Amino acid sequence: MKMVSVVNGENGENDEESEKGIVVMDTPERTQIANPLSKFEDSPVFNYINSLSPIKPVKSMHFTQTFSSLSFASLPSVFTSPHVSSIRDSKFLRRHQFSDPSKPEHIIEDAKKAETNEGNLGNDQNPSKQQTDFNPSDSNTSAVPLNGCSNFESSKLSYDPASLNTMNTLKMAGPSASSAPFINNASADGSLRIEEEIEGIDALHHGKEVTGCDWDSMISDASELLNFNSPSEMVPYKGSGQNTLDCTDYKVDGTDNNPSEQNDGMKDEPENHLTVDSTLNNFEVAEPVEDADEGGPNMFRGMRRRCLVFEMSGTRRKHLEDSSNGSSLNTSESNQTVLPNDNNLPPLGATANDSSRCILPGIGLHLNSIASNLVDQKVIKHESSGSTRQLIIGHPSGIYGSMALATLDATSLENNMGPPQNSLSVAEDAKALNFVISEELSQGQTSPKKKRQVTCILIVFTLKVAPKKLITNGRRSDAGDGEACKRCNCKKSKCLKLYCECFAAGVYCVEPCSCHDCYNKPIHEDTVLATRKQIESRNPLAFAPKVIKTADPMQEDELNNTPASARHKRGCNCKKSGCLKKYCECYQGGVGCSINCRCEGCKNTFGRKDGSEMDLEVNHADESEGIGSDGSLQMVLHTEAEPISATPATPSRFGRQSIPFVNSSKGKPPRAFLAIGGSSSSQRFGKLNPFKGGENKQLQTVGENEIPEILEGNNGSPISGVKSCSPNSKRVSPPHSGGGMGQRSSRKLILQSIPSFPCLTPNSKQ
DNA sequence: GAGTTTGAAACT
C-alpha cells in the first residue's frame, strides 16, 4: 500500500475544500482536491478507499491566528501546514496521557480532511518538498494515512521517524494529547508513544456510517485542549463521545479489508514515504480511550490544552466505547502494542497522568532547539488481531515541540469555535515538525513479510488562532469586558515594538486597543512575526517573561539580596520614581528590586535593592507553589482569574509571559494571553495571583528560561542561560555561581509573569 | 481628556 501523505494543498484549495466540507473517499469533491490525486487513484489503496462506505462531507475549520510562527523561526520553516490530517490518525491513535476522549466526531472530520489531502500523496516521495508546500493557512489540509477508523485491527501503523530501525513506540493515548506528547517527550525522554486504535476501520469496511461531526462537541473538545491548565489542574475528562468512531476515511492501506492484497501492493514497495501534514491535530488523533475509561481523566487536560491544536483534530474517544461495547475490534490490542521508543521519549503511558509533558513545551522561539532534543520518534501502533499495522511517527529532524507551543484557552476556544469556520482555526504552520511515518503492515503478526513500513514526513505546524474571533466571540466578550485584555495606545510604533504592551506580551491587538495604524493583527501576521523575529534576534529574551521566580529563598537572598522569590530578570533602572511607581518594572511586576537593578533611591516596597525587604512577602507563598517538581527553572505565568483571554496571541511563542498583567491603577484587566508560542506556551494561565499565595495556583511552565538552557546546552543553570541570552548584555538575571539550577537543585529560578500590579493583600484579587 | 513625567526600547 501506499500511505497517504497529507500535503498541503495550496491554501486556496484547502480553503475551498474546507468550506465545502471535506468529503472522504470517493466523494466527487475529491476530484477537486487535486490533480495530484490522480496519480494515486490507480493505486490499490485508493481503489479500496473508493470502495469504502460513502463519506460524509465535513466542514473544515479555519484558523486564523498562528502562534507558533515566531517560535519556530529557528526551525526551517518547511511547512506551513494546515492542520492536520494526521488528526485523523489521531482518531485511531490514542494517547493515553492526553485524553480527550471526547470528540470522536472531530476525528471523523479530520479523517475526511485527510482524505481531501490525498491528492498530495504524490508528494510522498519527496517529503521535503511536501513540507515546503505546506501552507500555514491551511489548517485543514492534513492528510494522514492513519485512519481513525477503528477497524484496523490487524494492521498496525507505525510511523517511523527517520529511522525505521529504531522504532519508538509512541502511544497517542489521549486524543488531545497529540501535542503534549511531544512536549513531554522533549522534557523527558522525548520518546512518544502513540497507539493507534484500529477500531474505526472496521466501520469503514462494513460501510458503517461515519458519524457526523459535531462541531459543538468538537469545539468543546477543542476548548478543552486549548486550555492551558497546568497539569495539576487538569480537569477530569469525560469521554463524551461514545460514538462509534468512524473511520471514515483513511485506510492507509487498502488492505484493511484484504490485508493480503494490501500487502501485495506493499511488497512491491516496501517502503513508502509519506508526508503527512499534520497539524497539531494529527497528534491529537489518538484518543485516550483507555484513559477515559480509566477515569483518570483529568490528567489529560492540563497539558493538552496547550497543545490544543493537536487535539482538535481528532481524538477518537469513541474508540473506547466501541471497545467497551465490543463493537470494535481489538482495540485493546491496539493499545497494547508499544513500539520501542527512542531514548528520549518517555512512554506516554496509558496513564493520562503525565503532567510532565506539559512542562517543557512551552518555550517559544527556542522550541526548535528543544524539539530537536525531543523524542526522536513517535510511533503509533495499532494492532489488530489479525494483521497488525503500525504507524510509527518519528521526526527525523527531531523537531517536535513546536506543537507544544501553541496554547489556547480552551474555554475561549469553546466559545469561539462554534462552527468550525468560526472557531479558532488552528492552522499550523508546519514549519518545524517533520515526522517520518513508517507504516508497517503485517498480515498476521506472524508474517513479517507483509509488514511494510512507510516513512512519512510530517509536518510541523504552527497553530494559528484567529485572535479576533476569539476576542469577539470568545470569552472575553463573555467576560464582559473587553477589558480583560491589555490595551495599548500606540501611536507611532504600529504596535510592532516592545513599547507596545500587546506586542511585547505576544498578543495581537484587539478592539479595546486604541492604537493607530496597528500592524499587530492577525492580518499582518507575517509582519508581526518578522518583527518579532528581528527583535528576538537582537534580544532572544525580549519576549521572555520579565520576572524570574526563584524557588529557593535562601539562594534568592544570596542572589538578589531580597527576600522576594521573584525578581525582574533585568532589573530596573529607575532614577526618579524610587521604584515606587509602575514606571518601575520591578514594582510593576510586584517584585522587589535586586542586585540586578540599577535604580537609584530604591524604595521598592516589594524588596529593595539593598536587600531590605518589604512588607509584601506574597512571593514567599508563591515560592512553594510555584516551583515545579523538578526544581528546574520554570516560568510562571500568572494570570488572573480569567483564564485565557481570547486575545489572540501573536504567533510567536505563546505565551510570552512577559505579559505584564496588570492591574493597573486604571484597572485595566490583565490581558489574557494566549500563549502563543506556547511556550510557554504554555502559557499558562495562571490563575493565581502570585501574591495571593496559596489561594491561587500558579501555573508554571517551563519557561523560556529553559530555552536558553537548551540552547546553550550544558549550562545547568537556567539562570546562566538567561543571562547569557540577553544580547544586550543587559542583566537578565543574577548569575549563579552554582549553576545549580539544574535540576532539582536547590535554587530554582522561575520566570514568571506577574500581574503588573499584584495585589498587596492576599485576598484582594483583582 | 490633555498634558507631564518616567523609564524602557531603540537608535547612534
Place this chain on the structure above:
DNA sequence: CAGTTTCAAACTC
C-alpha cells in the same frame, strides 16, 4: 558600551 532619542505607559491635573 555609552549617550541620545523615541516611545508609550503611568501619572497628574
